[in-house]
Amino acid sequence: MASVQFQPAAITPSERETQRVLFITRKWGPAVGGMETYCERLTEELAKARAVDVIALEGQDDGQPPSAWLLLLFPFTVLGRLFRLKNAPAIVHIGDMAIWPLALMAAAFFPRAALVLSAHGTDVSYAARGGVKGMLYGLYLSIGSRLLTRAEVIANSRATETRLTEIGWDCSAVVPLATDLRGNPQAGFDPKQLLFAGRLITQKGLSWFVNEVLPLLSQDVRITVVGTVWDKSEAAALGHPQVEFLGRKPQGELALLFAQAGCVIVPNIERGNGEFEGFGLIACEAASAGGLVLAADTGGLRDAVQDRETGHLIEAGNAQSWAAKITEVLDQDPCERAQFLARSQELAQSHYSWSRVAEQTTEVYASCR
Template sequence: MQSASFLFVTRKWAPAMGGMETWSLKLAERLAAIHPIDVVALRGRANGMPPRALNLLWFPFTVMAHILRRKSAPETILLGDMALWPLAGLAALRSRKAKLLIAAHGTDVAYHRRGGIKGRLYGAYLRLGARLLGAAKVIANSRATAEVARETGWTNSVIVPLATEVCELETATVHNRKILFAGRLVIRKGCRWFVEEVLPLLPEGTILQIAGTGWDESEGAVLDHPQIEYLGCLDQQSLAQAYNQAMCVIIPNIKPENGEYEGFGLVAVEAAAAGGLVLAADHGGLRDAVIAGETGILLPIGDAEDWALKISEVSAWEHVRRQQFCRSAQAKVRQYYTWERVARDVLEAVGQSA
């Protein structure tokens, strides 16, 4: 069998759907285009859900069998998320000299912050990995993720922000005067905070569109608000159009008590790529998903008055100013937030040339 020097192991793969699955698929595709790689992936279920528990339990044996069947030991091993760190021990069966990379996304490094028995156990699990794999390099999707990884001892990291497929839409000449929120309605994303604290400060009749599915019970209550227009779960083309036509796209993350944070904030990149005007909280991974003043505008977290003032300001922008800003943001996204750049950064992290 082919024994490429670069082995990529991931439990996040199609047909399961999600951000980590997209990262795995796109990264593998771009890496393969510039460097030979060998992929061991755990496929998701046909209905788009993650693999069943039994498949997850069996996956280490699949990885072990694959490594032992190889004609030669891999020189570099990339594990798709922090929860997979024990698989590095399996790789050591063939070579203790292999360079080890472990990707870090968000919950896979921050679950210990939730507390309780599960949180404490997971924290101990990560700390054990940090002690055993001191030479491993963490590929963090943002500076915020690298900081959280350090809490459990993973101090050797490199920042590789995510990417998106650029949607070639012309910036709308006339926006629909509606604000758009896209994503799951969970506490950390701040939609309920925005509805309760910012919306009342905006002109009467301001409409907030919400695109997405899945919500916490406390957050889902905002859908009954008279100024909310619920769009449901949109396909990629429809979502891109919604980004493009909105007066602005908001990403108003807050700091929840359970310590959750935004690992990256891909909506910020996707919206800017589609020609949308992005306003995001200056917090967590959003600081790497938004190039402040270029691909979007960062605003103080939890400051309702500042948010209301900025929304009022951008709503009054003349067409020329808005188009210039959004077109410039699209160009910057097209230049920087690419999967080719992600693949190059990963290879550079282990000293391999693209």
Template sequence: MPGTDPRIMFVTRKWAPAVGGMETYSMRLTEALGKIEPVEVVALRGKANGMPPGPIDLLLFPLQVLTRWFARRLSPDVLHVGDMALWPMGLLGRLGRSTQVVLSAHGTDAGYQRRGGLKGRLYGAYLKLGARLLRKATIIANSSATAEALTETGWSPSTVVPLATNLTGPDPDGCHNGRILFVGRLKRLKGFGWFVREVLPLLGPEMEVEVAGTGWDAGEQSALDDPRVNFLGSLHGDDLVTAYRQAMCVIAPNISTGTGEYEGFGLVAPEAASCGGVMLAADRDGLRDAVVDGKTGYLVKSGDARAWADAINRVAAMTVDQRRAFLENATATAREFYCWDRVARETHAAYGTRA
């Protein structure tokens, strides 16, 4: 009826103009959910320069949420909190007689305790407290790896809903530029330095690597000095789509770091497949949910240099017709499965699930 409060309230500290995966998740998910039924969004906007909100804004955000909560005539049927670090907002659900509390789990927010040290231990204790206070909450993990990390602090994930991408490109033509493409931050977990040291020497001298991204760990920077590596900087929009399409293959060679750090999902994989790139991803962590093995790309044994070299050589040996046939199926599968409408449908279905 006119003037009725939406029965779903979505609370997030990740929103535009800030730029990041969790910001994209919050905005795209609520947009797609809005096609199913109205959603009230309570969001903490980021800074105009693309950075996340400052600490004072974060401290004041609960007051914004409380104001919106008490402005409602009825408590929401569903209170969806956008990430695990914001779990205290879920306690508002106790004020509603039948409010279902739902929390999304992404990666670092679910597994930061694995990194150890004082910060890791404190964060782990913080999550364990939330698990005790919100035992009946519905938890939506973005991958099986994230769900596993959550169990370490006492949470019981209700369902896994892999993420999506809006990036897409023209239909694939089977052509490529002969180069290998890496997209993302240069950090040890992502495995780029390992790839340059261990895999690139096993490949023919004609094969070169292009890198699109910003920021890197000090230990990874030396990989950019290899004469067969070309650093492109940060790519967005049409430039990124073109890079995915033109590459001979796109790689996500993640490795174990021994620190407990893990890949929550791996958005590069569905992006590449949707844009017409041949995706090779390490068979570990959230990448297993970001690739439909053999359909949207291929999973390769993590840390096995010979397996990676063989996989790349197989892609390089594809004929134009073979490559086009694979990519036509890959892009169709990726665009159908890794889409926000599917994420919204599965999330909405989870609203009917209580732990």
């Protein structure tokens, strides 16, 4: 269980108290994922200008989220930490919507503190899966929207904002995520190598791509897959003779792989149950590292990719369009490719920065007063 206190430099004691943030999250390292990265990096950036206390539930050493048992115990851990907290926060920031009751708990201890919640795609799309669990989760979120009417809500994409509104929450701001990944475009990239990175779940579209798009491409085109298998049904795609599975890779190696690939594919599919990609961090990571990004024009990927600027958006589920665009970029003139990558990387690194995320989050904090 992580209990972290960040102390910013060059800030007076009075400013420290008036700007203090209490950040509560169940998403933290060593678990791997966009939400974990968001919580860790946002709090680090916020701490450069204010005091930040973090109550976080650590993930497992293998990169998986904490066990269900630890999740059930987390509210009691938070309760204990709230009793021991020495300084009252000005802002209580809850890291994701699934733990919204912890905002009520913190408000009982610190009634003068402003309440802020972050919303991610998985927070608001689970209810769309249907069944008893989905129905109950949708009701759970709806109850939260009625009990936390004074809370400010930050969505990570316009797609997430839309779903929040449908559930009943009022969204205060859309703040796209960011990345620290850096790399250099490679003059010696492999024009026959595609790269897929991320969790292997149906929504990410790897199986769809292997079954529907790969047969439309040249037989010497290969796909390198980096990530972890979450959905066993997706594992079948890894046995294709044109697919190489590398498993998890550290960020430095991943950046190099992004830059060396002919293109980085993010082929998310639109599911009939309403699940969607909340943001799509891989897309801006790849662009920032010097990769040529092709992403599905769906969900939060529309905020993770600036079309024809940091990558290209392609109609989700349209195999012919995907095959045509891949062929086009793999056959692109090397000079044109280099120019595009230089522009896309510069824009990705400037826009998808954690300093920008912290600045926009601070603007939301200011609106609470």
